[in-house]
Amino acid sequence: MAYVVELDAFRGPLDLLLHLIQKNEVDIYDIPIARITDQYLAALKLMEALDIEVAGEFIVMAATLMEIKSRMLLPPAPKEYSEEEGPDPRAELVQMLEEYRRYQSAAELFRSRAEVWTRVFPRGGELPPEVAALVPDTELANLSVSTLVDALHQVLLEAEADHGVTAVQRERVTVRMQIAELWRRLNANPEGVSFRSLFTHPVTRVEVIAMFLAVLELLRLGRICVVQPHTFGDLRIQKVAAPTAPGDGGAAGTAVR
Amino acid sequence: MDDTQLSEALECLLFVSGEAVPVERLAEALEVDAERVLQALEAMRARSDGGLQVAAVAGGWMLCTRPQYAQYVTRLLRVQPQKLSRAALETLAIIAYRQPITGPEIEAVRGVSVDGVMGTLQARGLIREAGRKQAPGRPILYETTEEFLRYLGIKDLAELPQLEA
Structure with missing residues (x-):
């Protein structure tokens, strides 16, 4: 944003x-x-x-x-045209x-x-209107904007001197890769995995997004279900034993399929 | 009524009023000559003791706190004085010295649009509309309010600081 x-x-x-x-x-x-x-x-x-x-x-x-x-x-203008200066x-x-x-x-x-x-x-509970309608003062103490702009200008000038070039690596993480990873983990833990644990080890933003999409995709396909045993608690992701039996909501709590 | 009684009675009147009271009304209540009341008020204003002060503001006299204790007052009342932006103060100054004045006339002096700050100043009760100018488009005229006098702590517009030459 x-x-x-x-x-x-x-x-x-x-x-x-x-x-x-x-x-x-x-x-x-x-x-x-x-x-x-x-x-x-x-x-x-x-x-x-x-x-x-x-x-x-x-x-x-x-x-x-x-x-x-x-x-x-x-x-x-030549003198002859005008006696005095314009x-x-x-x-x-x-x-x-x-x-x-x-x-x-x-x-x-x-x-x-x-x-x-x-x-x-003045006396009394009534405050002058300019005091009554108050919001916190956010004016910077004694800094004028011109001072700040001058300072920034200086910094930008100095920064320009440095022409270092950096190559930015594009991260290659796909939803497909994350689905495979999630599936591997679910196979390794038949009782289900914690939603939070999917994001605990150091991950990049792209990995988080791809993993979340992987969860949604598997949900959509009906391959997993997500349960929340406690209100505001962690979510558990479980494999759905295909084909699912109706009414098999898994553990107590809300189930999303 | 001797001078001590007069100033003590005045203190009572200003205390119960809570806002600026014209000298004439004080004189009427005290049944004392307005000239003498004014002298007594001036003497009270000159005093520098006590947490309260007598001030001549917005066409009258009032009892109010001394600025040096503002931090305690604001903490008790849980308020924080809000400052006007510089743009708003500039606009206010132009209106104060040139009133009544139209929006375009203000913009001509500031070289920039004033729509936003005019709204702020009106919302704070510092300026108000004062009819329309007999000119093409009949633009709205603006003038300052009593609240403006209180804002600067002055009795009337004649007390405005002199504009630089």
Whole structure:
């Protein structure tokens, strides 16, 4: 079964951009657009590799960044056409980033205030609704997702260096083989064998599956019967003396044929 | 009624109320000038002794526990304070400073869809709908609630921390 983990990862393209700007210690008013664009795209790739769903908004921002980058590569318009320099292609983006950053720091203030105020209780059995409807807090202590993603990136880079090749052997266990094995054991133990004992010695997953299918197959063919002497107890597998007499349920308990 | 009696009586009123009470109602019950009640409340708020504190929250005054003893309170009540995700806090901040505001306007600032977090914030009672904007599509407007004021421990929106320039 696939284990799906959903992360709050980057809270959006602006969050990711601010993270990159901070990490590179560059001025928000003079973003080295080529470098940041490259890193932004690398981050998207990593998110995809991690199976983090990359929302459409991230792709839109990637396109915006590339557009700004290409506009900055164009030579400035000749002086005779424009007295002043044209607007910086980055201006709009910077404005968005600034506004977003303002609310981000306000959110940070909210968080620290709320941290105090969720620990203040009024009188009475009635709890404030935000306390009453509670589920365990699963937020990682002081780790931000960006820290984790950076760390993982590092690990992946190091792992890439190792190009060792391993051959994987395919296990050759068939249901037919397991039927033969089960039959051999039943012949050796006329009083029956324990179901559990079929799986006790070290076995691989494939062997377990094949053995279980072997039991089902022999049951279907009416060659064995399975009894459970005690509720929740172990199952016993016995050979059926062919042809079976009606009503011959074997030992006490439930019998499956 | 002298000052000591006044603050002791106030303590009684706040104790039985259990929730935030406006100054006017306290003044009415005490038959004392609201200005004087407010002064007494301010003095009580400034005190730092005792396990309980007087706080001005959500348009009124209330008696509540001090945060430093929260670990014992939560253990007795068997609750665990739940934190809002950063995405939810960001969205809440945008709504708080720009209310009333529509979903698309919030998304324009955050650069990302906010459907999920809006649901969380509404379920926690921190925001509510506030009519519709007279604009194409008549989008729903949102504003913060009294619960939001309690969440931050502030009396009204004027007490919100200043947004950075």
